[in-house]
Amino acid sequence: xxxxxxxxxxxxxxxxxxxxxxxxxxxxxxxxxxxxxxxxxxxxxxxxxxxxxxxxxxxxxxxxxxxxxxxxxxxxxxxxxxxxxxxxxxxxxxxxxxxxxxxxxxxxxxxxxxxxxxxxxxxxxxxxxxxxxxxxxxxxxxxxxxxxxxxxxxxxxxxxxxxxxxxxxxxxxxxxxxxxxxxxxxxxxxxxxxxxxxxxxxxxxxxxxxxxxxxxxxxxxxxxxxxxxxxxxxxxxxxxxxxxxxxxxxxxxxxxxxxxxxxxxxxxxxxxxxxxxxxxx
Amino acid sequence: xxxxxxxxxxxxxxxxxxxxxxxxxxxxxxxxxxxxxxxxxxxxxxxxxxxxxxxxxxxxxxxxxxxxxxxxxxxxxxxxxxxxxxxxxxxxxxxxxxxxxxxxxxxxxxxxxxxxxxxxxxxxxxxxxxxxxxxxxxxxxxxxxx
Numbered sequence: 001x002x003x004x005x006x007x008x009x010x011x012x013x014x015x016x017x018x019x020x021x022x023x024x025x026x027x028x029x030x031x032x033x034x035x036x037x038x039x040x041x042x043x044x045x046x047x048x049x050x051x052x053x054x055x056x057x058x059x060x061x062x063x064x065x066x067x068x069x070x071x072x073x074x075x076x077x078x079x080x081x082x083x084x085x086x087x088x089x090x091x092x093x094x095x096x097x098x099x100x101x102x103x104x105x106x107x108x109x110x111x112x113x114x115x116x117x118x119x120x121x122x123x124x125x126x127x128x129x130x131x132x133x134x135x136x137x138x139x140x141x142x143x144x145x146x147x148x149x150x151x152x153x154x155x156x157x158x159x160x161x162x163x164x165x166x167x168x169x170x171x172x173x174x175x176x177x178x179x180x181x182x183x184x185x186x187x188x189x190x191x192x193x194x195x196x197x198x199x200x201x202x203x204x205x206x207x208x209x210x211x212x213x214x215x216x217x218x219x220x221x222x223x224x225x226x227x228x229x230x231x232x233x234x235x236x237x238x239x240x241x242x243x244x245x246x247x248x249x250x251x252x253x254x255x256x257x258x259x260x261x262x263x264x265x266x267x268x269x270x271x272x273x274x275x276x277x278x279x280x281x
Numbered sequence: 282x283x284x285x286x287x288x289x290x291x292x293x294x295x296x297x298x299x300x301x302x303x304x305x306x307x308x309x310x311x312x313x314x315x316x317x318x319x320x321x322x323x324x325x326x327x328x329x330x331x332x333x334x335x336x337x338x339x340x341x342x343x344x345x346x347x348x349x350x351x352x353x354x355x356x357x358x359x360x361x362x363x364x365x366x367x368x369x370x371x372x373x374x375x376x377x378x379x380x381x382x383x384x385x386x387x388x389x390x391x392x393x394x395x396x397x398x399x400x401x402x403x404x405x406x407x408x409x410x411x412x413x414x415x416x417x418x419x420x421x422x423x424x425x426x427x
Contacts (some may be wrong), residue, residue: 042323054360190328198332198358
């Protein structure tokens with residue numbers, strides 16, 4: 001019973017936790033570049049400032065799709081934290097991305113279209129690996145349920161290390177970090193699909209990025225589910241890895257990204273699946 | 282809840298070169314680098330007019346760039362502040378009177394903070410960006426709905 005309350009509190013506070021992660025991330029990135037960096041609560045200051053701007057929208061459907069993007073992502077995160085079906089979680093996340101892509105296509109801005117195109121390509125890059133990961137978990141545990149991963153007691157990283165490596169390869173695509181941040185590409189297409197959002201309507205997309213942080217790091221935590229200490233260690237390690245990679249690499253174009261994720265990450269995840277089926281790992 | 286104090290804490294910049302020589306631009310970009318690090322005040326160079334608060338213009342207005350300048354200004358939601366950075370953006374500077382040049386940006390858009398120096402230094406940009414413009418932002422009246 002106590003555990004359920006923890007889950008509910010985690011789901012409700014997920015945007016706040018994600019905001020703190022985003023603030024911490026900005027400090028860590030700044031320190032890696034020998035800068036001081038903004039205060040920890042900077043994302044919340046941005047949030048409050050955006051609430052105060054004049055309300056401008058392109059059209060109501062655009063804003064609605066942005067809001068639904070946020071809600072669908074929150075719902076996916078809720079299902080993940082409550083221990084639901086992993087396939088459902090992955091497809092709810094896909095739905096939320098698809099809503100943002102639709103929002104990108106619904107305006108007349110060329111950058112918005114370009115960003116939406118690139119986001120669709122990013123989904124093509126990371127989605128197969130995630131699904132193979134879920135199938136591997138099914139082969140090991142006999143169920144897609146996240147709660148079974150926790151109750152089985154054994155850490156997944158020992159059983160599917162290659163799938164974890166594949167996840168490390170696609171996490172920059174999912175979190176929109178260099179070298180795979182073609183979808184957002186702030187210096188190039190200034191945010192892609194989110195370019196036409198402004199003021200209070202941008203906040204849905206802005207906070208959805210915080211939720212995405214929580215979502216990705218929860219996925220990482222699943223690999224150390226049996227052992228909370230191992231899980232926390234993995235999350236911290238992956239956090240540092242993603243930010244170090246973001247700071248030290250330049251953006252590749254979408255072809256190179258696709259070639260890498262389909263050509264390297266997907267086979268790695270597939271080999272793990274084969275090994276799990278043959279009971280080698 | 283009064284939200285206008287948070288305007289000061291996260292002013293996002295839109296940097297536009299209206300036709301200058303890039304001298305001021307590199308000084309502004311130097312502010313983002315580790316030595317001056319304006320991100321510690323929450324300032325980000327967004328490059329997106331719909332999400333930014335400060336329009337930072339360098340260089341004089343040329344005949345080609347004036348429409349873009351006004352368009353960018355119109356796309357920015359209030360509250361917004363315009364900084365003319367350097368002598369060229371403020372008055373036309375050394376380009377004043379040339380056949381392709383229209384003079385300072387204040388002929389086309391209202392300028393709030395004017396940095397009328399012959400050339401920029403990161404220190405001066407910082408003073409304009411951090412000390413003057415956020416207070417302008419804070420005190421600006423909220424836009425009234427028609």
